[in-house]
Each structure stands twice: as structure tokens, then as C-alpha cells.
Amino acid sequence: MNFQPNERGYWGEFGGRFVPETLMSPLEELTSAYFAIRDDSEFQAEFLNLLQDFSGRPTPLFYAKRLSETLGGAKIYLKREDLGHTGSHKINNAIGQVLLAKRMGKKRIIAETGAGQHGVATATVCALFGLECVVYMGTEDMRRQELNVFRMRLLGAEVRGVDSGSKTLKDAINEALRDWVTNVDTTYYLLGSALGPHPYPLMVRDFQSHIGKEARQQILEKEGRLPDLLVACVGGGSNSIGLFHPFLQDENVQMIGVEAGGKSSKLGEHAARFMEGGKVGVLQGTKSYLLQDDRGNISLTHSISAGLDYASIGPEHAYLHDLGRVEYVSANDEEALKAFQTLSQTEGIIPALESSHGIAHAIKIAPEMSPNEIMVVNLSGRGDKDVNQVQEMLA
Amino acid sequence: MRIQNKFSQLKTNQTKGFIPFITAGDPDLKQTKELILALARIDSTVIELGVPFSDPMADGVVIQKASERALKNNFGIAEIFDLVKDVRKETQVPIILFSYFNPLLQYGLEKLCADAKDAGVDGFLVTDLVPEEAEDFSNLLKKHDLDMIFLIAPTSSDERLKMVAERASGFIYAVSRTGVTGARETTSQSAEILVNRMRQFSDLPIAVGFGISTADQVAETWKYADAAVVGSAIVREIEKFGSDEKLVEKIEDFAGNLLPKN
Ligand SMILES: Cc1ncc(COP(=O)(O)O)c(C=O)c1O
DSSP states (O other): OOOSOOTTSEETTEEEEEOOGGGHHHHHHHHHHHHHHHTOHHHHHHHHHHHHHTTOOSOOEEEOHHHHHHHTSSEEEEEEGGGSGGGBTHHHHHHHHHHHHHHTTOOEEEEEESSSHHHHHHHHHHHHHTOEEEEEEEHHHHHHTHHHHHHHHHTTOEEEEEOSTTSSHHHHHHHHHHHHHHSTTTEEEOOOSSOSSTTHHHHHHHHHTHHHHHHHHHHHHHHSSOOSEEEEEOSSSHHHHHHHGGGTTOTTOEEEEEEEEESOSSTTSOBOTTSTTEEEEEETEEEEEEEBOTTSOBOOOOOSSGGGOOSBOOHHHHHHHHHTSSEEEEEEHHHHHHHHHHHHHHHSOOBOHHHHHHHHHHHHHGGGSOTTOEEEEEEOBBSGGGHHHHHHHHO | OHHHHHHHHHHHTTOOEEEEEEETTSSOHHHHHHHHHHHHHTTOSOEEEEOOOSOOTTOOHHHHHHHHHHHTTOOOHHHHHHHHHHHTTTOOOOEEEEEOHHHHHHHOHHHHHHHHHHHTOOEEEETTOOGGGOHHHHHHHHHTTOEEEOEEOTTOOHHHHHHHHHHOOSOEEEESSSSOSOOOSSOOTHHHHHHHHHHTTOOSOEEEESSOOSHHHHHHHHTTSSEEEEOHHHHHHHHHHTTOTTHHHHHHHHHHTTSOOO
8 A cells, every 4th residue: 555645746536736826836846845855864864853852852652551540441652742842743844844944045934823833833943043934823713822822922923813714724824825825935834734735745744754653663662562543633634644654554553533523513513524514625725625515615613622623634634534544533622621631630641622632532432442452642732722721611 | 719709809909908807796696797797898808707715815805805795695606607697698708707626626527617608608717726737627628618717927937838838728817926816006027027938838818917906007018918807906996886886887987997098
């Protein structure tokens, strides 16, 4: 089985480049720059060095003993992306792409952000290298992730609020694309998930694959064998594909992606693209599953977590879904909120609300598994950014 | 073949073309019909009819807002076809649909082409569909004798211009500058360079758009291109006078005044 996209960035029927003509040459340029560094040992050494010394990789693989024992089923390991610098996996991709932008001679970096974690990661790496940084963020997300807005500004980035549509991630991407199409000569668009036109889904996946590569080695060291199951939350799909990809060839490793089930299964009240209302279409540069109406307009979405609140999903996930290689399920707001508290209280780890969706599913299925079985859950980020929001909700 | 005929007519008369853009359903479909007829009366070369979309990532704020207004009227491509069918009883002005790809995909491309032909639509311009991704759609359009208008941009390499030349029909739309749609104070030089580069590869008429908003700018564009496209400037007037009972008259005046006097 081949899990590489073809030359035009397609996994099966998913992916491609659906962009205005103005962006095509810049994307071609980006693609050749990316392929040039992909196998360049000097670049990869520089990348790895920053992952280690700046971000603190490798992140630990932690055996969640109390949680596992309380649930009385599978052994649950947590891949601790929450311990990386800036508190989520987003830093891996931000470091990789900023290094690439520097090679390409770009001095201005733009990014979109949902939960603010990608924005913070981008602002952080731009500060490290003294690059100009502009982050687009929906005003609804600015409200619920206020702390991250302040962090980005503290790091010297300009945060531009986006007031159109649902005022969330999708709208921030539209606005970032508008900026990019206007300033292509000077600007590097640092997309934060495994989304968008080729080569972004491939590039982001590659930069995030360190998660899975490390986890593979770590579980072999600790348990002497591969895990039975991997679980990760899926927004655009970067932390999940980063964990899954290095295991795709291992037939005995099952994988579950957890989407945001929101308030209900009604279109508009969730962000689960493989649930009701999700049909193949084209949005923001790529062909994938989308939440949309019969006329092809994109539906509003809802999730308790800003980072999962998005109408589309990365094209590689669409492919893995249709192939049946990865199973996709959803956890709703309530389950995620409960998991947020459960993990805090059983392991002393406050997870991001995004990651809480993965935890919620683990909590659901672990009791049905045997204590001989091993599950790895990607703890994609820490929950400090969500504490205010959760406090309000629990009040 | 209305488009081709219209451009050869321009050539015979040694004049240049004027291509207005309006968003279908802004302020409502009934007025859109009247606006098309008004734009036909001032002898527009082609009318670009925008299909409203929830996520117009290549548009500036003026056309974004027009899309939002139109979407409130709760209609789809089927209703736009009905509108064109209705308009065809009164005018043969070429009409192309200007759309993002997803609404077309969801309609079903095969049915879309058949229904478009039947309604009297002359072609499509799809903002986010570049030649590499357009093979299936452009074959279907060809089969139904409809034109596929492609965009070219100052950033397009010669390779890409050649690819467009192979696939395009009707006319070619040169984007005057990098950026989203929207009126600008000044026109850019990059458009002229781009048009001249494209002429090496294609004999199709070339229209220039993005940022043209005055009669002077139209005249400037006519010096090197075959037609000028005006979008946001007209849409802004529709926004301003949307609820005015003299809307159609006002737009007819405004658009008519965009044509250089000579
Ligand atoms: C901690 C965390 N996990 C997960 C996500 C979801 O994104 P992705 O699916 O790309 O990993 C986000 C996005 O903001 C995030 O901040």
C-alpha cells in the first residue's frame, strides 16, 4: 500500500490544488523548495536540532496508570505533545515551515489560527528568527481563546480579527489566503494543519510525523511491541496524521480519528465531516469531505473546542477513511468536557479541549479492551488556554 | 458561440469590449434580470454573472458582501438557470457564470453543462479551478459547446500561459495584479505586460479585470487589451442603491458612464 500522494498532490481522489491562478506559481515554487529540503540532511539536522533544543523533543510517552486501572481495560499511553514548547504539537510544523520560509528568502510570515495554538507556535518561531508575523483569527475564536491572543501579541505578532462567516477557523483561512494572494512576492503562508492545496497536506504531515516516529520507538522500548490502537483528535488533521503515518504500514495497528461531535448530529451543530452532511467537495484549495448544504455552500460548524471547529478535513484523512485504514468516530462537547476533568483528576494532566476529544473516546472504549492491549492516545496539547472557558461552563 | 461572434463583431467595428460583473440575486433575482437587460442595453460585450458562495476566498470585501446579500435570498444554480432562460427571451448578450468550483460540483458537472446550455448560458469561469484540475469539466463544456474562460495572472509562468492557451475558449481573463477582486485608484502596469506575454501563445481575445473602476481606466485598458472587466465598482453601486426603486436606472447610467467617450 502506498500512502504517498501523486505528483499533483492527490491521495486517490482527494487533494490537489484548487486555488486562484495567481497562487499556482507560488505553490509550484513552494513545492520544489519543499522537495529540495525533504531529503536534505543539513536542513533535516537543523530542523531536528530545533525540535530538540528549542521545543524539547522527544516528548515523553507516558503510561497513564491510574486512568488505565480505573477504566479496567487497555493499557493507555499518552504521547505528551502538551509538553512541547508552546504547549501543543503545532510547534513542530511551525519550526519546519519557518526554516523553509527562511531558505526561500521570505521575510513576512502569515498564518491562520483556530484555537490560537498554531498562531502562538508561529509567532514564537518568528520571534526566534526575527521575522514579521501576522496571524488571522476569527473573532469568535479570539473571544474563547483570549489568552492565546495575548500570547501572540506578547511574542510580537500582529493578530487580525476576522469577522466574516462563522468567525472561526475557516474564515481565518479565507482571510489568510486573501492576504497571500495579494502579497505573494514577499509573504510565506504558514498553514497550520494538514489541509489546503498541495504541498501543504504532505509537508505538514511530514513535519508532524516526528510524533509517530518517536512514539513507535518509545513503545517498542517500553513494551517490546507495537500498540494495538492509536487514537487522536482530528481538526484539520495534523496531530492525528503525525501520529498515524509512521504506523500505516503496520497492519495490526488500528487507528481511530476522533472528530468533534458538538451539540448534536444536526448539520450546523457539529464539526464531524464523516457524519451527516459531510460530502466530497472542494474548499480552500483541496478536495475532501466537507460539511455543506445541497447547493455546495459550506455549513456552519460547532464545537466546544476552537481547534476542531472546521468544516473540512485534510485530504489524506479522506483517503484513509474511504480505504477503511482509519476509523473515524466523534466525541461530543459534553464527553470532551468530562474527559477534560477526568484526565486532570486521575493523572494530573490538564488536556486541551481538542485533545480531550481523543481522551473521551479512549475512556469510552478502553473498558471493552483487555489489559493486554495497548492504546496510544495523542495528547496534542495542554489545557491552560481552555481553563477560563471551562470555568465559565462549569459555573 | 455568442461570445466568439460578439468579439469578432468588435474587431470588425474596430472597437473594444466592456464586461460588467454582477452577483446573481443581489439585491434579488428579479432585479438581477432587470440589471442584465440594462447592461445589455448599454451594449456590454459579455455579462459575468456571479454565483454566490459562502466562502469567496478570492474576493475582496465588496463582492464578499454581495455574496452574503444574495445568499440570504435562498436560491441556487437551478434558479440562476431559470433566470437566464427568462432573460434569453429578450436579449442575446453573452452570459457567463462566474463561480467557485464547489457549488458547480454539488450540482453535478454533467447535468450542469446540459442545463446551462439549455438555459442559454454561454460559458463558465471558475475562480478556483486551474487548467490542471479542469480536464473533466472542460471536456464536458466542450461537449456541450460551452466556453471555458480561464484566468491568467502576473505570476503565471510561460508554461502556465501555454497550458491555458490549450484549454481556453471564448476569451481569456487576465488578472491585472496579484490580489483579490476590488476597485483600486490606479491601474497596474503588470496587466499590459501579461497581455503581451499571452498574445505569444493564443489568438483568443483577452479581457483585463481586477481593480478597474473608472472610464479612464477602461480607456487605458483598451489600449492593449480586447476588453475591460468592471466588477466591484458596479457591485458597490448596487450595494448603495439596492433598495432604491430607481436601482436599475442608476446602474444603467453608472455602467454606461464607464464606457469611454470618443
Ligand atoms: C491542541 C490541539 N490539538 C488539536 C488541534 C486540531 O488540529 P489538527 O487536527 O491539525 O491536529 C489543535 C488546533 O488548533 C490544537 O490546538
